[in-house]
Amino acid sequence: MEIGTPLFEGSKKILLLGSGELGKEMAIEAQRMGLEVITVDRYDLAPAMHVAHRKYVIDMMNPNAVKAVVKRENPDAIIAEIEAINTDALVDLESNGFRVIPNANAVKACMNRIELRRFATEKLALPTTKYAFAENEEEAKHACKDIGFPCLIKPEMSSSGHGHVLVNKIDDVEEAYRESVSHARGKGRRVIVEEFVKIDTELTVLTYRYYSNSGSIITKTIEPIEHKRPSYYYVESWHPSTVSREVKETARGIAQKVVEELGGLGIYGVEIIVSGNRILFSEVAPRPHDTGLVTLASSDINEFQIHVRSAIGLPIPEVKLVSPAASHVILAQTENVWGPKFINVEKAMEIPGVQVRLFGKPVTYEKRRMGIVLATGNSVEEAIEKVRKASSIILVK
Incomplete structure (x- = not known):
């Protein structure tokens, strides 16, 4: 492998979609390896931008914005650092020869709590908590009854515990559903209702x-x-x-x-x-x-x-x-x-x-x-x- 000098012809580039603290540490490691670092986020002055060669501020849920930046930079690797990314854009970019890390379908699956649970239980037969899905308040009530109280309601797409709501009785379900959905990434109305277990x-x-x-x-x-x-x-x-x-x-x-x-x-x-x-x-x-x-x-x-x-x-x-x-x-x-x-x-x-x-x-x-x-x-x-x-x-x- 040949690694060129950053900002010169032949450099190896990584592009970070998301520029938080995890991206900052990745950017630092990439800089130490002599890579060219491009960071992207929805807001300016994000942590990884402080240690990057270039930065972009875009709406990362906009597929055209994501693809435009990637095509302009032509990176050797695209790294998804956060959940709030248009994953269909990543699938399209990967189909056109760009390397998405780890891969576009994995990013899409991992960032969708419902699809991930189906993947784990239906495809891999892994042990998980009991669960059900819901798309409105009434479905959430039925799901909570089936799972039993207490239970947790989580948005289809979120991170770092945002929108996780503990429900102890049926009268609290409607408000809990609305609270959970309000924290979802994007405009999704689906939630997962999970068995609440004592975590050792x-x-x-x-x-x-x-x-x-x-x-x-x-x-x-x-x-x-x-x-x-x-x-x-x-x-x-x-x-x-x-x-x-x-x-x-x-x-x-x-x-x-x-x-x-x-x-x-x-x-x-x-x-x-x-x-x-x-x-x-x-x-x-x-x-x-x-x-x-x-x-x-x-x-x-x-x-x-x-x-x-x-x-x-x-x-x-x-x-x-x-x-x-x-x-x-x-x-x-x-x-x-x-x-x-x-x-x-x-x-x-x-x-x-x-x-x-x-x-x-x-x-x-x-x-x-x-x-x-x-x-x-x-x-x-x-x-x-x-x-x-x-x-x-x-x-x-």
């Missing part, structure tokens, strides 16, 4: 596909990451997980089955729920996972480098854990603050083994993820204690 813990099995030297595609998994959510969004994760070897191997088997069926290249974040003796497939992200931010401290090759290397056809040796580590988010507590400031960062960084990553998002809203704290320790328990302490010190002003 959750795992993310980072599973990646890359070309070997012989030209075949290899699928591998990384030691599972563990996380718990106080609500429906990511707050902290740690690596390695503390579950039993049997649970880990079952989770890795589920993840490998999912990813091999989805195909393509790059890393997937496969989410697994552990509830008592049940090990259940939950969701899969066709890109680096937010819980996988911990690999910036725990692994010799982090999830972002894996994704970029796979995207342009570079090999990935066995990923090794270099230290027990944990990560914890820094959340905004106020709405609509432009140019937010962070205080007490220096106090957090006095704690041995602690690193702070601020994303550079231009504006806050309540519970918006503005940065993370990473820490290493002699054990995951020590690392978790450090990130909790450090994150509690840092304030978003």
